Amino acid sequence: MSTVKLTVNGKAVSADVEDRTLLVNLLRDHLNLTGTHVGCDTSQCGACVVHIDGRAVKSCTVLVGQADGSNVTTIEGISKGDELHPMQAAFRDNHGLQCGYCTPGMIMSAIDIVNRYGGKLDEDTVRHELEGNICRCTGYHNIVKSVLDAAGRMRVSQAAE
């Protein structure tokens, strides 16, 4: 057992957990942040993607000790109260989800993609960058549309800030 301390969605968190605990289990089972999903548990599907210190990573493949001291953002931490994050809004408006299982991971990966590419995103890049996120429902088409739409909205909202 170890005590891990980290910041999750802006709040300081401390938990006593076994060293073998994965970050995703800390989030879901100890902090009740069940928006982060476990799809494959084998590092392939991306349903568990969260941001650690601003980078989109698979939380099923991170030990809590590795995340000790870091800043974690989950799908629950991106909206401003009732106002959806532009990426969430774009997924809703473009029908970017069906069952929604992959969606939290898609959105966390997609925000990271837009942050890295800024205005230089095109369809091919989005498809290549989403290789680590698997969706069994949508056929990806509307997901790609959502990300491209959100990239425009995020530029506008950043310019406004």
Added chain:
Amino acid sequence: MYATTYHRPSSVDEAAALFTKGSEAKYLAGGHTLIPVMKQRLASPSDVIDLGKIKDLIGLEVSADTVTIKTATTHHDVAASGPVQRAIPALAHLASMIGDPAVRYRGTIGGSIANNDPAADYPAAVLALGATIRTNKRSIAADDFFKGLFSTALADGEIITQVAFPIPAKAGYSKFPHPASRFALTGVFVVKTKSGDVRVAATGASQNGVMRIAAIEAALKANWSPGALDSVTIPDKGLMSDIHGSSDYRANLIKVMAQRAVAAAG
């Protein structure tokens, strides 16, 4: 996953000391090989010693003739590095093709070569560029480092600290990725050194892991062009054969990937 004890040392010496104390210790870097293997209970280390937060092991440096990458530098940071893109574009390109963005944010060069997966990308670059692997004990030439499937010249507890790549005159990498995992079904790295030597390494193809391809090296030394390989035949002896591709198919892929890599190298 079986129970384990996690350690986060702040220096290489502290990490090495912790290793000798554990009954069955393992180093952890990005964890993107070790953690999946622990989840499958194929590894059950008593102690996991995290090298990923040791400051001396993170970062890279580019001089006039060498690109030195410290062991715990992530694939993302190599791919995104302007100095690496300028010095050895093929190396930055290789790093940008590993797995997916989330894997590249965590996986490290040292973890990749210590693991020596027969389908991993970095071993091809390390071998073809004739890199030097530095550890907390010694320096090891690439030609002496890879010892077949998942095995290397590293002694028990030895820590890779950095990998030094001589900057070549030309280099290119081309891989046929497995469509799901992105590991190399076959990947070929071609190099023309500043002294005019040619070195070519293939990953994903051989039953013994990464290997040099003498026939392609000879043909490219005589004539550095994709067409020079038209008449080369690669025998399928010792190549992997599995549901993803037969040994014949991989033998052909070695040639085709080499041709594409030369075209990319220019």
